[in-house]
Each structure stands twice: as structure tokens, then as C-alpha cells.
Amino acid sequence: MMEFKKELLSNGLCIIGEVNKAAKSAAVGFFVKTGSRDETEQINGVSHFLEHMLFKGTEKRSAIEVNEAFDRTGADFNAFTNEENTVFYSAVLPEYLVEVTGLWIELMRPALRDEDFNIEKNVIKEEIAMYKDLPSFDVMERCKTLHFDGHPCGNSVLGTEQSVENLTAEQMRAYFAGRYAPNNMVLACAGNFDWQRLCDIARQQCAKWQAQDAPRQLQPCQGSKKKKRIDKANLSREHICLFSPAVSAQDPRRFAASLLGFIVGDDVGSRFFWELVDKALAETATMQFGPMDGTGVFCSYIRCSSENVSKVLDIVKDVFQNLSDNSISDEELTKAKNKLLSALVIKNELPMGRLVDLGFNWTYLQQYRTVTDDIDAIKAITINDVHSLIEQFRPGQFTQLSIGPAQSR
Amino acid sequence: MAEKLDIHILKNGMVILGEPMEAVASVAFGFMLPAGAAALPQGCCGAGSVIVDWIFRGAGNKNNRQLGDALDSLGLHRAGSVGSSYIAIGAALEAGNLTEAIKLYGDIILEPGLADDQFELARQLAADAVLALDDDPRQKVMLKLREQFYPNPLGRSTVGNIDELKSLTAGKTKEIINSNFDLSKTIFAVAGKYDFDSLCRQMEKLFEAEQAGESKPITIGSKAGKYTHIGNDGAQVHIGVMTETVTPADEDYYNARVAVSVLSGGMSARLFTEVREKRGLCYAIGARYHGLKDAAGIACYAGTTPDKAQETLDVVIAEFNRLTDGIGEEEIQRAKIGLKSSLILHSESSSSRAGGLGSDYYLLGKVRSLDEIKKKIEETTVESVLEFLRNNKFKDFTVVTVGPKEVKVK
Numbered sequence: 001m002m003e004f005k006k007e008l009l010s011n012g013l014c015i016i017g018e019v020n021k022a023a024k025s026a027a028v029g030f031f032v033k034t035g036s037r038d039e040t041e042q043i044n045g046v047s048h049f050l051e052h053m054l055f056k057g058t059e060k061r062s063a064i065e066v067n068e069a070f071d072r073t074g075a076d077f078n079a080f081t082n083e084e085n086t087v088f089y090s091a092v093l094p095e096y097l098v099e100v101t102g103l104w105i106e107l108m109r110p111a112l113r114d115e116d117f118n119i120e121k122n123v124i125k126e127e128i129a130m131y132k133d134l135p136s137f138d139v140m141e142r143c144k145t146l147h148f149d150g151h152p153c154g155n156s157v158l159g160t161e162q163s164v165e166n167l168t169a170e171q172m173r174a175y176f177a178g179r180y181a182p183n184n185m186v187l188a189c190a191g192n193f194d195w196q197r198l199c200d201i202a203r204q205q206c207a208k209w210q211a212q213d214a215p216r217q218l219q220p221c222q223g224s225k226k227k228k229r230i231d232k233a234n235l236s237r238e239h240i241c242l243f244s245p246a247v248s249a250q251d252p253r254r255f256a257a258s259l260l261g262f263i264v265g266d267d268v269g270s271r272f273f274w275e276l277v278d279k280a281l282a283e284t285a286t287m288q289f290g291p292m293d294g295t296g297v298f299c300s301y302i303r304c305s306s307e308n309v310s311k312v313l314d315i316v317k318d319v320f321q322n323l324s325d326n327s328i329s330d331e332e333l334t335k336a337k338n339k340l341l342s343a344l345v346i347k348n349e350l351p352m353g354r355l356v357d358l359g360f361n362w363t364y365l366q367q368y369r370t371v372t373d374d375i376d377a378i379k380a381i382t383i384n385d386v387h388s389l390i391e392q393f394r395p396g397q398f399t400q401l402s403i404g405p406a407q408s409r
Numbered sequence: 410m411a412e413k414l415d416i417h418i419l420k421n422g423m424v425i426l427g428e429p430m431e432a433v434a435s436v437a438f439g440f441m442l443p444a445g446a447a448a449l450p451q452g453c454c455g456a457g458s459v460i461v462d463w464i465f466r467g468a469g470n471k472n473n474r475q476l477g478d479a480l481d482s483l484g485l486h487r488a489g490s491v492g493s494s495y496i497a498i499g500a501a502l503e504a505g506n507l508t509e510a511i512k513l514y515g516d517i518i519l520e521p522g523l524a525d526d527q528f529e530l531a532r533q534l535a536a537d538a539v540l541a542l543d544d545d546p547r548q549k550v551m552l553k554l555r556e557q558f559y560p561n562p563l564g565r566s567t568v569g570n571i572d573e574l575k576s577l578t579a580g581k582t583k584e585i586i587n588s589n590f591d592l593s594k595t596i597f598a599v600a601g602k603y604d605f606d607s608l609c610r611q612m613e614k615l616f617e618a619e620q621a622g623e624s625k626p627i628t629i630g631s632k633a634g635k636y637t638h639i640g641n642d643g644a645q646v647h648i649g650v651m652t653e654t655v656t657p658a659d660e661d662y663y664n665a666r667v668a669v670s671v672l673s674g675g676m677s678a679r680l681f682t683e684v685r686e687k688r689g690l691c692y693a694i695g696a697r698y699h700g701l702k703d704a705a706g707i708a709c710y711a712g713t714t715p716d717k718a719q720e721t722l723d724v725v726i727a728e729f730n731r732l733t734d735g736i737g738e739e740e741i742q743r744a745k746i747g748l749k750s751s752l753i754l755h756s757e758s759s760s761s762r763a764g765g766l767g768s769d770y771y772l773l774g775k776v777r778s779l780d781e782i783k784k785k786i787e788e789t790t791v792e793s794v795l796e797f798l799r800n801n802k803f804k805d806f807t808v809v810t811v812g813p814k815e816v817k818v819k
Contacts, residue, residue: 022432025754055676063686064677071675071743074750091754122689129644130692130712135544234642236543269481278473280533283541303541331482338484342503346435346486350757 004368005195007202011211012183015202016362018190018354026097026191027355028198029089030104031363034179036155037083037293038216045159046167046175048081049124053172054088054107055079056116063116066107075100076352083153084216084293085363091352097193098201105187105205108180117169125165128158135232135403139239140301142230143401147243149224152217153292182206184214188359191351218294221245227400231407237283238309238404242300242316244395249291249364255377256385257296261289262336263328263386264319264395265300269335271319272300281308281315287395293364298395306404320396326387333383340378344371414766414776415605419617422593425609426766426776428600430759436507436601437759439499440518441767444589445492446565447627455535455569456577456585457491461498462531463582465489467522468513476513483510488760491567493559493701494771495596501760504602508611515615518590528579539569546647546811547693549639551710554649557637558807559704561630592619598767601759629703632807636818639811646718646812650696650709650725652803657700657772663785664797669698669707670744671736671794672728677743679728684711690721702772715814722816726806733798741791748786752779 005017035047056063070077070090077090077100088107092100131137141156148154159167187206189198223245247253265272265287272285282304290297304312347353348371361369415427449456465480466473480487485500498517502510542549555564595616599608654665673680673696684694696709707729713721755761756779769776808818 024757064682067675067677067682067686068739068743071677071747072739074746076751076754093750093753119686119689123685123692126645126690126713127692129714130547132644133546133647133712237537237541239544268487269477274474274477277534278477278530280530280537283534283537303537305537305540331478335478335481335484338482339486342435342484342486342501345503346501346759349433349435349759 002370006368007199009182009203009207011207011209012181013185013187013202013206013209014362015187015199016358016368017188017193017195017198018358019193019195020191020351023191023351025091025351026094026189026193027089027091027351028097028101028104028189028193029087029355029359030108030185030187031359032086032180032185033084033214033216033363034086034184035082035084036157037152038179039155041163043167043171043175044155044163045124046172047086048157048159049120049164049167050172050176051079051081051086052120052124053112053117054110056113056120057111058106058109059111061106066103069103070100073100081157083155083157087359089352089355094192097189098197101189101198102201102205105202108185109209112169112173112176114169117172121164124158125161128161128164131158135235135239136301136303139241139401139403140299142403143241143243143399146226146228146401147223147297147399148221149226151219151221153221153295178212179214181212181214182209183211186359186362188355188362190354190358216293221295223399225397225399230401230403231405232403233406235403235405237303238306238402240302240304240309240312240400240402242398242400244298244393244398246289246296246298246393247291247389248294248296249360250294251296253385253389254289254291254296256381256389257289257291257298258340259333259336259378259381260386260389261287261298262339263332264323266336266339269339275315275319276302276312282312306407309402317396323390324394324396328383328386330383333381333386337378337381341375344374344378414778417605417609419592419613421617421620423616424596424770425612426596426598426770427603427605427608428762428766429603429605430601430762433601433759434504435501435759436504436599436603437499437501437763438507438511438597438599439488439497439763439767440514441495441497441596441598441771442518442590443494443594444496444585445494446567447493447562448589449565449585452573453577453581453585454565455539455574456582457496457567458535458538458569459528459531459574459577459582460586461489461491461496462534463523463528464517464521464586466527466531467524469516469520471516472522473527479513485510493563493565493567497767499763507603507608511608511611511615519615519619521586523579523583523586525579528582532574532577535569536571536574539571539574542568543641546641546643547710547712550647550649550809550811551708553637553639553811554651554708554807554809555699557633557809558651558706559701560632562627563629563701563704588625592616596767596770598763598770600762600766635805635807637809638815639809640813641811642813644714645712646715646810646814646816648711648713648718648722648725648816649809650722651706651807652729652805654698654705654707654801656702656705661797661801663789664794666698666748667741667744667786667789667794668732668798669696670748671740672696672707672732673709674744674747680709680725683728684721684724688720688724690717690724700772715812718810718812718814719816722808722818729803729806733795733802736791736794738791741789741794745786745789749783752782
């Protein structure tokens, strides 16, 4: 029922699609291989700011005209930036797919006008302020920086108020010119759409884009294993974040790493859940595998009262210690597999969910994988696979950062 | 929001709704139990959060751990939430496990263990969630806004009140479960891949013996204050603004929805354009329709640094009021296509479909088809929306702020 299509333009732009005529909608987007890890300290925050600026118009359209053009199609559209990707995505009714694709293509060559840049700078500063008021987010950002300790993956995605204030439109234009090269991006589409029409419009409008080198540093990182605590007077809970190294997005062991994440830290039924949340010692305790380009992390987030902190950290230590003793049972692995498999199936039933997997598989692996390929890979994981991952990566040796109210002394 | 609707009513009044979806291998289901925040006795705010946790801590012949493991082994993605009228519990899963899952949920609803030691843990977690709101000012401001806007008890916090949670007992909570888990007022909805006949047989066997309880109408009181400020030494002032509009059953419902969409449907809508694009006042700004059965409002959120808070509030209120002055033809077309397209896009997810069936039935006493909604949206015009707005002028704005600086509400 699903049909995979691919075309590579001579400038390196790759167009991929998975056609599913049974879907009621389609999803289309650009996956640009650039993010905060590709920035220097002077321009920290530029990838994310640039993502905003792409919506501020082209030589032909103003920001307001761009928004109107999207809204005329009823598209559900947005974008996000992380450490290594900037993704522009939309879900749309099939009859508007070509129009929305055309718009995205136009936006990939933005005007980057000074006056738009100056107004949007205020919006970015408001976004930075908003996340400061969300300690559950703030603690992860800070712990990531502490873990990567000088490695570019530790760069803040938003940048700081200072780095954004100092950034110039000129610096942004230079960064854009270096990173938004056709060979550094993928145009992907999933759901109910006409592949031929998609290709025609991409060929017509993207062929003139110039290929160029868009290198990325890929040095390994074992993590600093540092521990740090920050007082913040206006908080009421303790927010704890743990980072430890893991396999990369390209590593075949990534499925075993995802399963380990479910076993240790799924929001219900995991080891963290039974030891911490079920016993009401922590309100939430999760661990997830975060695959990245050439590296990867396990990242945990725990929220509890100040009184429970030392008890919670002792239990966390025990949970990881226990893992190292080859303690995972058949039943535990099967439960984790069932949860991961049903999550995968449900997510991929929507064109938008499918687009994300399609785009990232191409970005990281230059490979098309069906949902069945992933299901089979997950089913094949053995207890030994998970145990050897634990032995090699030792998730109990982590970087730790917590933010909470001032401690009484 | 159904294309093909399955419906069956058990002898005790419990409603079973279903919508088959051909393209999926999953199924989602939900039970809506009439034990939402507004349905609780005075002094028990937060009991809903305790109940949603406690009933999963052992049921039938299974203890806490055995029940959790049984649910997990089916690969369920559980969802549980407390609303104003209902507690909703349900899950999304691979279709093959539906029968087993329903069996477990039957135990959870009919024979929860409700052990005292487990109550203390559930209550502690519910209290922790209330305290954690201090560290999430955005959620806190919107909860407080509903509390201030709706006449008591309709807007009562769905998370809880810390003092009332502290004095809540296991005995009192059991009483609430016994009287509020009334199957005659329970709605069950399923969407995705399922066999309706065998599902109905299973539901009859599990639930039909339970008889209807007494009807307990809610007495609606008065509204709270017009402006509330909660001090917090954070980076932003989080602003919530809410004003009255028509309920989902009202004949002007679609005019109201289109009006909200003009205000805040897409990125070309007025709030985003005026507050963010032109003035750079906010990152997060938006308004949405919020409807209960007996009251409804348009709720707006804006987060901004202290120096811009007053201007942000003033621009937001001016935009609400400016709606009556006129709406362009293109503007209304964008609002309508936005609403229609989001309707269809959401209809591809089994979870959101199951949720839609249940809430439609509760709010309207029937389930609207996708075509009916599309047609109603189509029928709205610039004239109909303007006439609606002129007949229903925004009179009062309830405002709540959380942050380091107060605003003036004019």
C-alpha cells in the first residue's frame, strides 16, 4: 500500500516520498541538517533565530503575506530547531499539497531583511524568557551543556539573551549561505499526494540552488560526569536532570537503547516508576534515549520535593546498580517491546508522524525504512543486546544538574 | 464527528459509541465517568486527581503491581484526565489487545482495590502536582483563569487545592467513587479497528448489572473576581484573559468558532499579527474556544516580559473589541478553511476521534458527522459572524496574571 519514491537533483537536493493513497491528508517538510552544534559561540542561537526568520518573507512576499498564504490552505504548519536539525513541517489536505510545497520551497530562500530581523529579535528574547520560567526545560538545557562540557552538542539551542542581542543580520546571512545548501537538506513528503507533481515543482524551483560544503564536527563525547546544583528562589520543587552517553542515531544498537529507556524510565510501569513515582517519592521520573549525529545520550528528568532529594538520588543509584547486575527479565523486555511497538504503530498512522521518521531516517542513514523494518528490528532485540549496552555505556555514571529552591542550611 | 457511527445503549443507560476507521491497525477507547471537578462535593477539590491514580493501584484479583504489569504487557498507552464534568480514563493500543484491555478496565471501574496505604500515595502525588504548578506559571495562570471566569463550581481546578487535598480521607474518597461512578451517566467511546458486536456483548456482560444511581444536579453559584494577580519572581508576566461566549449547543456556536478563528486561528489571524508580528511583544500568544455544557468562554494566553505586560493586555483586549468593527471576506475564508482542515486532520487519529465522540454526546446528546460540521462551518458568512458578535458584545473580561508585575484592567 505504501510506495517509496526518491529523486536526487544534480545540486544534491534529495526529494523523498512515501505515498499512501488511503490517507486523508499529506505531510510535507524540509529537514535541514543544521542546528546549535554547528554554531560558534559568537553566533550562538542563530539556527533557531534563522528558523523564525524564514517565516518573515522572501523577496516577493512579506511576513504577513507568508502567513496568509499558509492559512489560505488550512495547513497545520510550524518548525523546530534542535542541536542538529532545523525542520519545517506541515500537515495539509491533499488538494493543497502542491501549493504548500511551493511555499516551503520559496521560504527556503528568504529575504532576511534588517527590519524584520530587529522586530523578531524581541520575539526570540521573549521565547528565552518564557523558557526561563519553565524549570523542567531549563534544567535539561543546563545539564546538556554541563554533560557535553565544551563539545558543540552542548551549545544552547535558543542562545542567551546576550548572544542574541549581539547577533547581527549580516552574521545570520553568512550562516544561512553556508548551511542551507541543497545538499544539506531533504524535502520529504508522506501520505496522500501525487509524487510526479511534487517532483516537477521541486525540480523547477530548486534546481538553481547552489551546492556547497556544509561540514559538521563529529568528535565523540563521553560526557563530563560533573555534578552541579543551582538555587532559584522562586521555585517550589527540585528539578533533577541526568545525562549519560549512548549510541548514535546511526548505530544499529539504537533500538536496544530505546528499549532500555522504556525499561528504566517510561512514564508508567518502568523501574523509575515503580521505585520512585508509585511510592510517591517523586512526582515524575523518566528516562529517554536521545539519538544524535555520531553520538547519543540517555537523559533523565525527575521532579520531587526538597525533602526527598537525597532519598530519590539513593534510589536512582540503586536502580542503575541493579541494571549492571544483568537483572533484566524476559517479561520486562517483552513489556518494553510491546510499548515501543504500539507507540511506533500509532505514531505512524498519521502522515505527520510518518513524515518525521521518513525525514530523519534519510537525514541520518540515507536510508528508507518501512514501519515493518523498524518493527522487525525491535522484535529481534535480545536481553543480551540490552545488557551489553549497559555494560559498555554505564548509564549509572552520569552528569547531574539540579535546580531548586534555596536549601536550608 | 463520525462518518459511520456505531451506537448501543445498555439497559442501565450506559452509552457505547464507536467509529470504525479502515486505514488503521490501532484502536483507542475511553470511559467518561461523571466524577469531574465540578461534580465533587464542596471541600474535596483535587479528589479527581487522587481517584484517577488510586483506582489503578490494584483491581479485581490483582494487586497494584500485577495490574500495572498486566496493562503494560498489552502495550497500552494510557491516558487519564480530570475535566470539569468527567474523569476520562482510556488508552490507545494495537487492536488485537482490545478485549483484554476492556476486561482490565472493567475491573478498575467496578472492583477497584482502594487500599488505604495506596490512598496515601495517590494523595501525596496529587498534592505534589498542585505544588508543581508554582514551577509552571503558564499552566497555573490558565487554571486560575477558568476558576475565576466560570461560575462556581464549573471552573474548579481540575488539578486540586492543596488544603482540601491535605484534609481528604480515604473514606470520603471512597464515598465519592461509589456515588459518582454512575454507569447510567457513563459514556464509553471507541475508534479505530474493532468488532462492535462482540464489543457490545462484552460491555453488557461487564457493566449491565450495575444499576443507575441518584441524580445529583450541580448548583451553580456566582463568578469570582474580575482581576487576580499572583506574585512570582519569574522572567515573564503570564497573562490569561477570558470572556463569555455561547455554548456548544447554541445555534450560534459555529459563528463563535469562526470568530475565534479570525482572532487566533492561524498565523495570519489577528492576535498573532498584531501582538507578535507587528509589535514583537510576545513569543506565545493565542486564544481558543473553551466550552462546557452550561457555560463557555474564549480564553487567551500571552506571556511577556514585565515592561511589555500592560501594552500586551491592552492590544489583546482591543483586538477582541475590534472584531465587531468588521471582518474581511478573505479573512473569513482563511478562518473557515483552517477550522475545516483541522477537523479532517484530527479525524485521522483514533485517540482524538474517540475523545470527540464522547464529548459530542455529552455536550449535545448526539454525535455530529464530519459532513454536518463542515456544512455548518461553510454556512457561516461575514454577515452572520458580525451579527452574532453585535448581538453578543464582549462585556466583561476576566484577567489573571502570574509574574513579577501587576497590570491595570480598564
